[in-house]
Amino acid sequence: MQPENAHQARVLTSLRRDGPQAAVELAAQLSLSRSKIGQELARLEEMGFVERAGKAESRGGRRSGLVQLSGRLRFVGVDIGATSLDVGVIDGRLDIVAQTSEVIDIEAGPEPILGRAVEMIGKLRAGGHLPRLDGIGVGVPGPVSFRDGYTVSPPIMPGWDRFPVREHVMQQFDCPVLVDNDVNLMAVGEMYSGLAQSVADFLFVKIGTGIGCGIITGHRVLRGSNGSAGDIGHIALHDTGPVCRCGRTGCLEACFSGAALSRDATALARGGESPGLRDLLVGRQVLTAEDVGVAMRAGDPQALGLVRDGGRRLGRVLSGLVNFCNPAMIVVGGGVSKLGHVLLAEVRSELYRRSTPLATSSLPIVLSELGDNAGILGAAAMISDHVLGVSPES
């Protein structure tokens, strides 16, 4: 169920932004008559979107009824990663009320993976966490045609190309469903619940196996003309350099990413150049980005060098993007961001060196504090905006 007209949507936008309010305040704010606002509130109450709250002291001494978003509203966020599946339930205020997680392999294909997600939602319902279900947001690790609700040419998702994710999930639950790229949704999560709550324009950079970026401008996700905006992993750093999984050479993520760190650290360990990394490789085939962090913190200079070089490369690409879109903040997340402040210091240094002073005069570059929750929060917040007709700009 969704609001029936623009007035109702504006009422819900106002209630989510400003909390409980008196009907007379809402009427004044939206230039509607008292009888009209009464009528719209009655419909919204019937549909279960709003409820009566306590009484507020009115100016004339009379007491008028407050209305607020219904405490029973429930939205589900599904965050499908390459190797993990996270499902969370949030209420109308975007607070997480329940969540669950499983290990998956995205290459199993859409029907098995979405089947798992459906089961997980079923269990949350059985556990009493879904007294109702107002909508489901789904994030996937590839480019998405947002309008159509499916992935388009996703490089790491065999079998998912144009699979009707939205239709499939809607058929199971008969509620509104939206699908978006996972990094876009992590950015939405940061906008509503993370460090970027105070800003209208920011970049969320996810460093995992690959590198991606969610772009928020004027409180909205910039998706681009066919859903591939934010694909910064294949921006050219060098004309030569390592061959990327996309087939070109010198792409950012071929030079710096979880996969590139794993490759470079393993080579250093095998070549015997780094005793610290060599010791970590004993009995294993490859090192991971996490191992690089362990060796770096233990004082291994080669591991430290990998992180610093990586930070400079990422900073170089970001410096151009900062000149281009002049964000108010950069939030860095994803597994590899756990390399932490050593990485961030190099990114900052390169940014301040290469971007224009006006664009960096007040540009915080911070580590995400939401961790794995950013994706489910963003997915659920996106469908909540859609269902309530809420305009994200406040």
Next chain:
Amino acid sequence: MQPENAHQARVLTSLRRDGPQAAVELAAQLSLSRSKIGQELARLEEMGFVERAGKAESRGGRRSGLVQLSGRLRFVGVDIGATSLDVGVIDGRLDIVAQTSEVIDIEAGPEPILGRAVEMIGKLRAGGHLPRLDGIGVGVPGPVSFRDGYTVSPPIMPGWDRFPVREHVMQQFDCPVLVDNDVNLMAVGEMYSGLAQSVADFLFVKIGTGIGCGIITGHRVLRGSNGSAGDIGHIALHDTGPVCRCGRTGCLEACFSGAALSRDATALARGGESPGLRDLLVGRQVLTAEDVGVAMRAGDPQALGLVRDGGRRLGRVLSGLVNFCNPAMIVVGGGVSKLGHVLLAEVRSELYRRSTPLATSSLPIVLSELGDNAGILGAAAMISDHVLGVSPES
């Protein structure tokens, strides 16, 4: 004068987007009662925003009155360049009804230049082109704090830093005034009147003495957090390379721009490497980008080489930006774009080579057809949107 409420703004948005309409259609479209729409239309007519048009055949055979935007609405666009000052008058449909141009030197400072603009507007009024004046949009060649209506740290505008351009013009004319960066406004002009009318997301790249970019996402200008978005001239191409006027090395516009072409062509002519360019230099101190075009078209290989190298460099930077923001079109304008299709062919080739296939699968890269009118059109359209309360998204 501006619309008094959201209903009136929505009426004006609808009339500009869809042309003349019957009051009953507007009522249905905006979910307002017939009496309410009648009341709002009467107010809009009193304020001079709308007028009665012909009659439309209604379905039941009765004839109902059409309303349309007033034919007397007039908006002024002022486009302040480094060496030229253009002033144009447009009507409510964004058609140019009069325009005038003068040669200036931006370094004369804000009061003399704005004084000239005020005189030019006065002459257009004396000539009968301004039966009324509903608003003025002003474009300036530097970063702008859009909210404050002044330029911020403009590199080529001595004396203009934080000069209150908007206040100054408002005091002269007592009408709404907005100020924006000139390249942003050229992009707005392309959105309303140029080749980009059909797309929601595009880049407008201006190649003049320097290089700048106007970014339109979802039919809106992306200005960034402090008005410097689109400043692509200082994106790093190389770690070494020519020193830029910004003090860093290897910036795009130090490698390719009107100024860089002039520098490189003059050096080639003096060094005797290009007979074509050498002949053009006879009796002069320096060559211009235009001279490079003349020599290129006459078959000079060195001149052709400069244009091709430049196109590749621009293409290299744009390839990263295309991956980042996934536009539906790139429009290239500004004086140096007159180098035309040789330049564009190199840009395209580099873009298709370096950007991801999804981002370039349908990406027209075209030359602007608006020429010098893009700036005044965009400036006037911006203030028209603001005054009418029109939402640019259709």
